[in-house]
Amino acid sequence: MFRFLPLLSLLAGAHALENGLARTPQMGWNTWNHFGCGISEELILSTARVIVQKGLKDLGYEYVLIDDCWQAPERDPKTKAPVADPKKFPHGIKHVADEIHKMGLKLGIYSDAGSRTCAGFFGSLDYEEIDAKQYAAWKVDYLKYDNCYNEGRSGTPQISQQRYAAMSKALNATGRPILYSMCNWGEDQPWNWANTIANSWRISGDIHDSFKRFDERCPCTQVLDCKFAGYHCAVTRIIDFAAPLGQKGGPGHFNDLDMLEVGNGGMTYDEYVTHFSMWAILKSPLILGNDLTAMSDETFSIITNEAIISVNKDVMGSAANRIWKQEVAGGDLQLWVGWLTNWDTVVALMNTGEETIKTSVAIADVFTDGSDWSRKAAYNLYDLWELEDNDGRRYGKYQGVVRGHIQNVH
Amino acid sequence: MFRFLPLLSLLAGAHALENGLARTPQMGWNTWNHFGCGISEELILSTARVIVQKGLKDLGYEYVLIDDCWQAPERDPKTKAPVADPKKFPHGIKHVADEIHKMGLKLGIYSDAGSRTCAGFFGSLDYEEIDAKQYAAWKVDYLKYDNCYNEGRSGTPQISQQRYAAMSKALNATGRPILYSMCNWGEDQPWNWANTIANSWRISGDIHDSFKRFDERCPCTQVLDCKFAGYHCAVTRIIDFAAPLGQKGGPGHFNDLDMLEVGNGGMTYDEYVTHFSMWAILKSPLILGNDLTAMSDETFSIITNEAIISVNKDVMGSAANRIWKQEVAGGDLQLWVGWLTNWDTVVALMNTGEETIKTSVAIADVFTDGSDWSRKAAYNLYDLWELEDNDGRRYGKYQGVVRGHIQNVH
Amino acid sequence: MFRFLPLLSLLAGAHALENGLARTPQMGWNTWNHFGCGISEELILSTARVIVQKGLKDLGYEYVLIDDCWQAPERDPKTKAPVADPKKFPHGIKHVADEIHKMGLKLGIYSDAGSRTCAGFFGSLDYEEIDAKQYAAWKVDYLKYDNCYNEGRSGTPQISQQRYAAMSKALNATGRPILYSMCNWGEDQPWNWANTIANSWRISGDIHDSFKRFDERCPCTQVLDCKFAGYHCAVTRIIDFAAPLGQKGGPGHFNDLDMLEVGNGGMTYDEYVTHFSMWAILKSPLILGNDLTAMSDETFSIITNEAIISVNKDVMGSAANRIWKQEVAGGDLQLWVGWLTNWDTVVALMNTGEETIKTSVAIADVFTDGSDWSRKAAYNLYDLWELEDNDGRRYGKYQGVVRGHIQNVH
Amino acid sequence: MFRFLPLLSLLAGAHALENGLARTPQMGWNTWNHFGCGISEELILSTARVIVQKGLKDLGYEYVLIDDCWQAPERDPKTKAPVADPKKFPHGIKHVADEIHKMGLKLGIYSDAGSRTCAGFFGSLDYEEIDAKQYAAWKVDYLKYDNCYNEGRSGTPQISQQRYAAMSKALNATGRPILYSMCNWGEDQPWNWANTIANSWRISGDIHDSFKRFDERCPCTQVLDCKFAGYHCAVTRIIDFAAPLGQKGGPGHFNDLDMLEVGNGGMTYDEYVTHFSMWAILKSPLILGNDLTAMSDETFSIITNEAIISVNKDVMGSAANRIWKQEVAGGDLQLWVGWLTNWDTVVALMNTGEETIKTSVAIADVFTDGSDWSRKAAYNLYDLWELEDNDGRRYGKYQGVVRGHIQNVH
Incomplete structure (x- = not known):
């Protein structure tokens, strides 16, 4: 008992990126898992309306996240500022943010710490300041920051840290609180150094909507020195990866097990319950990844379990x-x-x-x-x-x- | 079905070295596997003529590649430009290129990102600009760029990337489209960073004309953090290496499983069929490595299978x-x-x-x-x-x- | 016999950090294992008195070590010098040092080669000179230097060495002999490079008061390239880690297996005897971690075994x-x-x-x-x-x- | 047959450090394995005389090598030049070299790419030019260059290469041909980069006079990414390490399996025959390590087997x-x-x-x-x-x- 107390102090006192965000793991919805590049202002706003109407917002799902493919083919040729695809977002990102904010929700956007995003659009590497300023000007509240086309700037914690710290510094410099969600797939042990520069960091390659199908596309069987994150990672594989890492998370800085697949059809009810529960107790961000506008009752019942969510929201922020x-x-x-x-x-x-x-x-x-x-x-x-x-x-x-x-x- | 589409978009949109080359994996013939250092203008041109005459050109085999040992003992003492061996190439490389071009084919040459090539001739490390200019002046269309004698400039993706990016930049600066075929044997995970600087990258040590004979000269049994590429790698070993890497290739940037051994005598018909088929569906470059002037009907039948080649040439460029x-x-x-x-x-x-x-x-x-x-x-x-x-x-x-x-x- | 002699010479002649300290492994008591952040001047001084009264000082336990949580919330806003928590240490650290010195004992303090200590207080990274000067001004005799929040400055021996050498240089520059106890948890093989900059270096994550309960919080099963030190490491796990490393210690520079848990209640008598004995013959520092003011006779009998201590104090300093x-x-x-x-x-x-x-x-x-x-x-x-x-x-x-x-x- | 030829060309043409030395693996005798620090002018010269008298010189054993402990406690306080221990070498090193040269033999000396040698004497790190000049002035013909106390300058091939290349450059600058024998214990894969800067490089921790006794003091069971070379490595362990590396040696640049233990008493006749034979066919330097002045006939018969030596001296320099x-x-x-x-x-x-x-x-x-x-x-x-x-x-x-x-x- 006595010896337990200091440990609590330790966890409670841990310091993270000082933007005041993510005191418990962020919750919300993201376009990628279900819609990939098939996104638009209409999709974002209609989903946001469902989040409010179905009570998901009241449960804590507050971030509406636009993933990759929102960009125009190129940056503004003069200012080099990022530009949104005018077909997908005819009124621009700021308009979407304003609408989202009117609903009491927050808006997130996506970019990449490389020369290109994973889908081939312009990346933010060496454009950190310009991009952060633009996101702030658009009233964006959240940035997911990916790792494709990183031009070999990896291989030691130091090299990777410098690349991701550049955006952290740029976001802080805007003065706007923007939740910084690092997505470097666990390369170079981000759990050891991302805590002071980001609110969360991915620990693996992309999730696949499968409970335990092994796939060489996610080839590592251990997380500690994985040299190839890949994608197509089954839920149980990601849980194995998370096992030693819980000690590195805490209020303001969490391990991210990737977005949820609940409701996307690749798992049974029991498997989705396990997926959701484990994400919650491991203090992963809970980012829905299904089509909220066409959701079964079963799916709804899982993602709205208040008891499970309350464990995720426990103020200690201590992972199981x-x-x-x-x-x-x-x-x-x-x-x-x-x-x-x-x-x-x-x-x-x-x-x-x-x-x-x-x-x-x-x-x-x-x-x-x-x-x-x-x-x-x-x-x-x-x-x-x-x-x-x-x-x-x-x-x-x-x-x-x-x-x-x-x-x-x- | 729905979720499949974004993935397709992702692959189709992936960006590579922007020289417009290798939209599907390059095809051709290279001197090394059969002739090693025993090369000459006569060998190159007579083989090129066979490529045209036997219809291989029409099937897509368009690159005629001179590997190591084409060089004179030293660079030009004044200009430091590379010089060809006057005995092997009495009319110079430009003459060979002109003759090759007349046949509707393209010419490739070889150098090394080190102080010496693997056979001990002058390397291009720290001579990238001079050498790239000379290749372009010679009307060369393709560069295979090896990894011997690299003076320890390896050990992290960043260190290796910088060494190989120097030649990429130099080739682009010439204004001539030159397919850039990186051959760093998979060191420091090139699949993660070569996509924006090269059209293809080797993933292993040199192939050996054997289906599955294990050999400590190719000692690694896993590809993700292999610390010694070696040579003498059997076909099935290279296929094992390729298994997780397919996701990293795409139009303009492909994993290279090394040149083909079909027809060189070390495998059975069935084994060569497997070798050729797997290279094709894994979207490896298909570079013939046998003596085309003395080829059996069986060998010819394998390397001319249009159905297999068409899989390799599928425009999605997606590896199995x-x-x-x-x-x-x-x-x-x-x-x-x-x-x-x-x-x-x-x-x-x-x-x-x-x-x-x-x-x-x-x-x-x-x-x-x-x-x-x-x-x-x-x-x-x-x-x-x-x-x-x-x-x-x-x-x-x-x-x-x-x-x-x-x-x-x- | 003959061949044995040179080896002895080798060990005897080995050079370490030239501050003249730790000719045999340091002995003492530290606050963390039992009291965590629950520390104060009163606790330190009352324990010191027990060390003298019960004869522990005479057996060699001379260092009284304040671990994390002694700090005020922030550094001095003007001088940037470290400041102690005025509630826990109402008379400041220098007063504690003076009292400790009066008892014939020595005082140690704690900081971290990162932006924050593990408990979230200010770290010493990039404040090495200011902090070392302050410690010397306070008459501190010992520094334990931790590894939390290191901002990614790790990944090769060179990167880690530079971070820890900065404090070593700063301590030496003060002119006061301060025993330098590195605590980087064995990252980047400190046994290969810490010998010339520190008197001891930790080889693992934090000890747990358990003999052999495996726990993924201390996930590595081998020490040589462990990528995640963790904490909660059982005694037998640490002994496994120490097995190959003994050759790297010697007078003035020792492997540190972490502080003792004897008397904290998680092991049996036999297990504590083994724990204490192995630490001694492996030439680990013997730093008590229990509550000395409320110690059982059994615990006392273990930590005062003169025969075992004399092995630890053997002048050859050669680990088993x-x-x-x-x-x-x-x-x-x-x-x-x-x-x-x-x-x-x-x-x-x-x-x-x-x-x-x-x-x-x-x-x-x-x-x-x-x-x-x-x-x-x-x-x-x-x-x-x-x-x-x-x-x-x-x-x-x-x-x-x-x-x-x-x-x-x- | 045909395909075999190019490979021969490759090996024959390989380029190494261009000092013209070690066209076949060097042969000689070294003080360490038998005498450790117990060395003197008398020991060196009397052994040299035996080398001549017993015909070992005629068989190729030409280098007489002084290992660690020849140094005075400190460098010359003014010039910083290295100084020999005046008790062990009363007439200085140059005198020893002159006497050795009179016998038609060559003299080698030892230093370390660190702040201290393994036995604690001054090292050459950051003193490369001064030391190389002094060795040349002393008419030294050979340098064994060790790896202790390297101040963390390791962890990638690049970092290690730079440290060892500094001495290579300094030796070349003297104008005296000095065989450069790198001893970095295989750290950071020297077989990949030492070939252009050294005549040989060690691949493991120090040999132990045992055929196959496993010992955690030499903890690695694989050579390719060993993070702890250690010492006390049994003969069969070193042979396992050498298995994939033969391809990296050749005329002028060889893998060094460490000095021989033949005649030191820890193995049987059959085991010593195996030890000597394998070192020879793996093209390791053959450096005797026993007491030549008190050698049994059996030992003599092993180290003088001309057939085995002739395999080691084969001009192709190709390891089995x-x-x-x-x-x-x-x-x-x-x-x-x-x-x-x-x-x-x-x-x-x-x-x-x-x-x-x-x-x-x-x-x-x-x-x-x-x-x-x-x-x-x-x-x-x-x-x-x-x-x-x-x-x-x-x-x-x-x-x-x-x-x-x-x-x-x-």
Whole structure:
């Protein structure tokens, strides 16, 4: 107990990019996962209206994010300032921002720390100041900053840091609070240096709408020195990557497990529940990636689970840690434990195997860092997907059932 | 289906070195694999004549490439310009280029981003501008640029990029379109940074005329952080290396799996068919490496398969991905799938084992990225080596026979 | 025998940071492991008094170390000099140093080679000279220098060395002998370059009060190119890390296995004995981390074992090497051998398994580097935890019993 | 056959440091392995006399090498020039060189690319020009240049190359041909960049007089990205390291497997025969490391095997390659093949296991790179340790017996 306190102090005191944003992981919606380059003012604004109408805004989904392909073919030939595609955005980005702000939401935009964006539009490398000023002039509130065509400026933390710090400095210099979402795919260990320059940083290649299909397009099996981020990364692969990194996040600076795929059709209900729950307890930004204008009730029920969202929004900002991982038929069973404020604890059992498992968890495993007192105390146990106190106080160990491809989050 | 489109956009929009060359992977012939340093004007021109006469030019084999050993012992003592060996090239390189151009072909030359070429002749490191100008003056159309004696200028993407970008800049400055073929053997992950400076980049040490003989002279078993490229790399080893990298190629910028060994005698017919097919669907340059003046009918039949070549020349420039790899007796069975224009798909089953295998492939595996629709549709299936519609529409899965050391490409 | 001598010369002659300190590994007490940020002048001085009163000072525990959280929220706004928290240290650091010196002890302080300390206070990066001068003015005798928020200045030995050498130079420039304890968690192989700039260097992430509980918060399983030090590292993990590194330590420059957890409650008596013994024979600094004002007799008996401490204080400063490691039920059995002065040898058998093992050790394994003579000689064998000559001379092999989670040190 | 020729050209034409030295691997004797710091003028000269008297000079052992510990405690306080220890070398180094030259031998000396030598004497880092001039003034013919205390100037090939190139340039500037023997223990892949600046480069940590005892003091099990060279490396470990590297050596620039241990007592006769043979066919420098003044007949017979030495001195300078490695009881059986001039081939079968093995080798394995012709030809087979034609022409495969811990070299 006693030794637990300093650690809390440590986490609470951690300093991040000093723009005051992302005290808990950012929430919102982004165009890419579902619409890719097929974007427009109409799509952005109609989705924003749904966010308000369906109550998503009230749950915290406040950022409406335009991803790649919003740009005109070239920068302004004289000023070199970025220009939006006049067909997709006939009234310009500022107009979209104004409309978004009227709804009480915030607008995000996308660029790339390279000579080109991933889709081939102009990048911001060596244009950081011009671009940051333009974003601020447009009243943009958020920048996702990608890593394609980086001209080889990588290979050590120092080289990558300098490239991403240039935009951080430029954004701060505008005077407008702009949430800075780094997307360098985990290259050169950003968890070690992005905390003072960004509000969040991606830890992997792009997510794929699959629970556990292995693919060499996302070739690394370990995160710590991955030399090729790739894309097409399954949900369980990204969770494996996140396991050691939780200690590096905190208020104002979070690991980003990539945007959500809930509702895009590649996973089962149980798998989407697991995907959403794990993102939440790992304190990843919760950025929806589906078509909100044509969403099933099932999808809606997942992304609006207030109990899960409240764990993500816990003010400590402390990510759950994986306590153990055991092989089971066709996968593994994992125990995750996270600290919340007021001595609450979130516990997740994740089963990536093919079969339903009946298991129990030692209370000592849940409180590995606590005192004797914590290991012997009694607790109320709530199932965050059942929203009821399933039989209350337990002693010594938890017994329960974990279905295949699902987790129970308590 | 819907989500497939943005990805297509992404690939189509990718930007590369802006010299307009290599919109599909370059095709041609190179002296090294068969003749090494035993080259001459006579060899080059007589081979070029065969390329025209036998119809190889019409199939796309347009580049005639002089590899190492064309140089005089030293540069011009006054101008420091490169000089050709007067015995091997009595009329100089320009004369050869003129003759090649008269035949409607293009000429390539070789140098090295180091103090010496691999064979010990003068290298171009720190002579980039002088050399590029001379190549352009000689009317050269293509440069293969090697990596020997690089004086330790490697170790991070940034260091290697700067060394290779110097020649890219010098070539562009000449005003002559010169295809730039980087050969740094995959050091420092060129797939991440060569796309904006070169038309292709090698991914491994030199190929060896062997299908799967392991050799410590090519010691790495993984490509992502290989610290010693070596040479003597077997075909299946290079294919393993290529597996995650396909996503990095596209029109104007391709992964180079090294020059072909078809016809040089170290593999069986089936193995050469596999070698040629895989190079084609992985969108590698197809650079012949045999003696074209003394070629067997069998060799000719392989390198002139129009169906296979047309896959290589597909305008999307999208390399096939490996979907799965299963152990079989003495090797493995691999499924590769590539996207082509007009929703065509190329499928390859490669068997590196010793025995013929009867197997079936789930259609769902072929269309892992597609919609429900694509997975349920009916398809015409063509065998690109049989050139007939082998029994047409199939549903749900493909059944067939894969002989040892062979692949079926559909 | 003959060949043994040069090696001794080598070790004895090794040069380190030339401040004359740490001729044997430093000993003392540090606030962090038990008190974290909960520190104050009162805590420091009352603990110092206990160190004197209980005889710990006489055993060599001379450094009283204030870890993180001693700082005021900000530096002096004018001079930029570091300022102590006026609530925790109402009379300032110099007063504490004076009181400590009166007791015949020495005072240490903490800072960080980054923009912030791990707990979020001001760091010393780019303030090295100002801070070193202030520490010297305060009469500080020791600096622990951490690695949080290092702004990406890492990734090669050169980059990390420059960051840590800046403080080394600044400390030397003060003219006051200040023991320099580097804490960069083993990043970029400090054992290769810290010897000329520091008196000790950490080799891992922070210790956890556990003997062998694996935790992904300390994710590396090898030390040589660990890309993520983490924290929560169990004792046996740190010992594994230390195995190859002993050759890099010597008088004036030692590997630091992190502060001791003896007495903090997470291990059994046998485990703490092993922890303390291994730290001693591996020539780690012995920095107590428990609450000395409320210590059990058992804890006291461990940390005051003079025989073990004398091995740590042997003037050769030569760490024990692991000769072999064998799997046993639930762990492994390890043989460690260290050279002492006067041809004495320390031998440790460590059993991390669950069961008591009866085993024997070949004398030839103990003297792998010695001559025929050494392998055939007779020896007196002392158990450093029994402090008696347990049956004296032995020939050819040692037979004994090693309980689970314990070691015998001879 | 045809394709074999260009490769020969490649190797023959390779360019190295242009001082004209080490056209074949250097041979000689060095003080370290047997005498360590216990050296003196008397030891050097008396050993040199033995080299002449016993005919070792006539066999090619021409360099007499003083290793570490020849230095005075400090440089000349005014000129900063290096100074020899006046007790060990009362007449100075120049006198020793003169005496050595009178015997028709050459003298080598030692320094370190760091602030200190490994034994703690002054190093040459940032003193390259002063030191090279002094060595030349002393008429020194050879420099071994070590890697201790390198102040973190490592981590990429570029950083290490610059440190070692500084001395190369300084030596060349003296105008005296001084063989430059780099000893950076294989850090940062010197085989890729040392060829143009040095005559040889070490590939591992220091050798230990043991055939195959594993030791964590030499912790790496692979050579390509070893982050900790260590010392105490067994002979078979170093041979494993050398396996992929042979392609990087050639006339004027060789891989150095470290000095020989033959005659120092830690291995059996068969093991020393293997050690000496493998060093020879891998084209390592052959630097004796035993006490030549007290050498057994057995030791003498090994180091004077003219047939083995002649393979090492073959003018092609081409190291043998490992063709295969098969597990056997307690070790492995390895086939090595090397190309010599005049189409001769050296074949070695190395057995690191515990038992004698009766085996056969396919001729096709010996000539994996040759033509059909070479695989079908008849050969004379000589056993280089029996020096007789053991039954002459063989077809198709070789059958023979390989004892444990021994190799047969043909």
